[in-house]
Amino acid sequence: MIEAKHPNQRYQYCPSCGSAQFQQSGERSKKCSGCGFHVFFNTSSAVAAIIFDEAGRMMFTRRAIEPHKGMLDLPGGFVDPMETAEESLARELQEELGVKVNKMEYYCSFPNIYPFSGLEVFTLDLAFMVELETVQNLAPMDDIYAIEFYHPAEVDLEELPALSMKNIIKRLNERS
Ligand SMILES: [Zn+2]
Incomplete structure (x- = not known):
């Protein structure tokens, strides 16, 4: 690379x-x-979903693509031109998990540098609390290959390469 x-x-x-x-x-x-x-070189917008199961564990995805292939991430992705953040996140969740959103609420944002094709792409990652129609039996698709659940206080932050995602988890752990 x-x-x-x-x-x-x-x-x-x-x-x-x-x-x-x-x-x-x-x-x-x-x-x-x-x-x-x-x-x-303005910052790009990206969205990430904070999704909990009934046991209070949080949903993480495994990346099927570079950068950071095989590492953990949160469901989400880049916002398309002329899309709202909410539309973008609903679309990404449909693409990656094949599931519809019941409810979403803005939570917080953190900046990130996403290394792509030899370029440092500056992003502002907007995190939303999301309730899905279901979190059972979802099949990973698109740019992810696995769905895993961990308590936010127990997830290995070394497995989560994006600084913004680390910061979202830290913010979640501070409130509890
Ligand atoms: Zn010129």
């Missing part, structure tokens, strides 16, 4: 005209002195 770098380092040429005169302009943007093209 290519080492993930900040967009300032990864984007070397102007994506509009191809000029090498594509210079850093502030902390999170680059500007082309050839054609004037100016691009900002």
Whole structure:
């Protein structure tokens, strides 16, 4: 896998005209002195579901794709353009677990750096408390291959690579 770098380092040429005169302009943007093209590296939105079973254990998924293939994650994913966070999470839960949402309520957010294709992708991960139609007999699909339940105080945070997900679990454990 290519080492993930900040967009300032990864984007070397102007994506509009191809000029090498594509210079850093502030902390999170680059500007082309050839054609004037100016691009900002804004944060992407992502969503994550906090789902409990009747025994008070929380649902985790195993990632079937890189980065962090085989590691734990929370159900969720990137928000599509022009989608609400709620629509995005309902769609992701349908795609990954084939299940409908009964109720969801915003809980908290944490930032993350998602290493993808040699690029550090900055995200803001929005966590929701979610009640599903059922948590029984769900079949993992799409970019996950397993569903596992752990008490949030007992899950191994080393198995959860995303800093945002670690922070969501810490926040949950602080309230109890
Ligand atoms: Zn240019």
